[in-house]
Amino acid sequence: MSLSGARASYVGPGLDLAPHETAAAVVAIGLEEAFSLALPADASPELRWTASIPSNTRHHLIARGSMVFVYLDALSDDHRRMREIDLAEGRRRLVARGVDAVIQMEVDEICASLGVPPREPPDPRIARAIRILDARPQDFRRVADLASLAGLSPSRFQALFSRATGMPFRRYRLWRRMAVVMRSVQAGASLTDAAFEAGFSGSAHLSATFRDMFGLPPSTVRALTVS
Structure with a gap:
């Protein structure tokens, strides 16, 4: 991977x-x-x-x-x-x-x-906020926290965010939390530790969410090479 x-x-x-x-x-x-x-x-x-x-x-x-x-x-x-x-x-x-x-x-x-062309940057305020979210998705539970970093009202931020990403804030944040899980498990963390690092309440919560998103248990990640 x-x-x-x-x-x-x-x-x-x-x-x-x-x-x-x-x-x-x-x-x-x-x-x-x-x-x-x-x-x-x-x-x-x-x-x-x-x-x-x-x-x-x-x-x-x-x-x-x-x-x-x-x-x-x-x-x-x-x-x-x-x-x-x-x-x-x-x-x-x-x-x-x-x-x-x-x-x-x-x-x-x-x-x-x-044949996918190189990526073009979106609104720089949204791009900066999303890159911060990419790095620490577990730290941003509320859209208002990211909106303040972008200097925008929550409603305006939500509109620009959805336009840039094609999905709501909560769904995108969940996607990025899964990336945290994958890297943590690959680094040797237990599912429980990976779950807590990504902001899940425990391994059972993580397993149910991961399976619903990918159709697989999170333990499958151990068999993959992630780069």
């Missing part, structure tokens, strides 16, 4: 995912086999090689071969640009590199292979 700002990617075996919804929009690519996707989760499944899954959309994806998942940067217009990109052509470029090579790629390199 590779993390870069608010972008993230996973390359590896297809996982036994339960129905779930992510805070960020997701691009899914089957490198070796087509995957089954029900979008939304209660729809009839279809076999797909590529898919662009909107944020906060419950879905059920079942994959057997090697997969690429790219979680898009809500602080940019990645999600809009991805709708304009030929994912089939992007998949062909990745397949030509070979699975072993793609596993070693950083998320920004994968995005470049897919």
Whole structure:
């Protein structure tokens, strides 16, 4: 798994995912086999090689071969640009590199292979506040705290924040808290310690929230390489 700002990617075996919804929009690519996707989760499944899954959309994806998942940067217009990109052509470029090579790629390199242009900065006040939130999501429970850092009223901040990220403050904050969990677990922390560091009430709270967002238990992160 590779993390870069608010972008993230996973390359590896297809996982036994339960129905779930992510805070960020997701691009899914089957490198070796087509995957089954029900979008939304209660729809009839279809076999797909590529898919662009909107944020906060419950879905059920079942994959057997090697997969690429790219979680898009809500602080940019990645999600809009991805709708304009030929994912089939992007998949062909990745397949030509070979699975072993793609596993070693950083998320920004994968995005470049897919044809996602470099990220453009949003309103600098919002960008600064969100970068602070990215670094310490557990410290900002109220939108008013970030709004004051940006020199904006909470209502104005909320409007600009949602426009920049494509999602509400609370949902984005949850996404960034999950990044804290992933890094903590990879560094050797217990699930309980990782939960407290990210601002969860305990490992049970973390496990339920993580599974609802990713379709997997947080213990799965231990088997991944996070960069």
